[in-house]
Amino acid sequence: MADMRTFVRRFLLVFAFFLSAATGCAEAQVAPSxxxxxxxxxxxxxSFLDLFPKSYTPPVTDQIVNDLGVALKYSGVDPTIREFRKSNVGNSYPFPKTLPIGTVTLNPPIEAMILEDYxxxxxxxxxxxxxxxxxxxxxxxxxxxYDISWTLISIDSGMPIWNYTYHGSHMSILRNSENKVKRSRKIVDAAVEEMKKAGII
Incomplete structure (x- = not known):
């Protein structure tokens, strides 16, 4: 397990680089691969979208998980989808009582969540x-x-082989009445299209 922890930490260092780059970019970026x-x-x-329920409501994240699973299966992929708050690690994570819009300062234990499914x-x-x-x-x-980073990692090498950043927007007054299917499809369809362009699926 010690070797696995070292492997995951190496992956997280590389993943952190992609997150940093994605946060500062103005347009969607696909890493050469x-x-x-x-x-x-x-x-x-x-998926860590459920970290911020004020921006991604539970109905929206549930719809994204469903739509992504369907899209990947349709492309011949066998997906297993984990959401942070529904994991054992996420259940015990000390979330602040309030998560104001604009915060990206949470530091969720990504390593622990991945080790949970090792x-x-x-x-x-x-x-x-x-x-x-x-x-x-x-x-x-x-x-x-908002921006959402999608990063595909090879488990054998621990290196990212594809990265894409989705840039989206929605009206805050629609938080509790927004069309979850429409918003999810925009996010998932865009990511799937980029995967097809990159030859991933």
Missing amino acids: PKIGISGQSVFVY IAEKERNTKYRLIIFPTMFKSDGPWRF
Whole structure:
């Protein structure tokens, strides 16, 4: 397990670089990568969108998980999707009582969440992890702007092989009445399209 912890920490250092780059970019970026396809492969997806329920409400995150699972399966991928708050690690994470819009200062234990599924990944002979992480929030009048980083990692090498940043917006007054299907489809469809462009699926 010690070797696994070292491996995950190395991956997190590289992943942190991509998150930093994604936070500062103005347009969607796709990291240069070889044409590596994940169709026919088991992929563990780790979503951290539920860190911020004020920006991604539970109905929206549930819809994203459902739509992403359907899209990946349609492309021949065998996905296992984990959400942070629904994991054992997330259940015990000391969230602040309030999470104001605009904060990206939380430091969730990504390593611990991945280690939680280490045996399950091995049992499914999983070769790739897809990390979905919110990297930016900004309010401007009635509008909220946000970025979501999508990073595909090779478990064998511990290196990211594909990275994409989704730039989205929605009106804050629609938080409790927004069309969850429409918002989810915009986010998922954009990411899937970028995967197809990169030859990932």
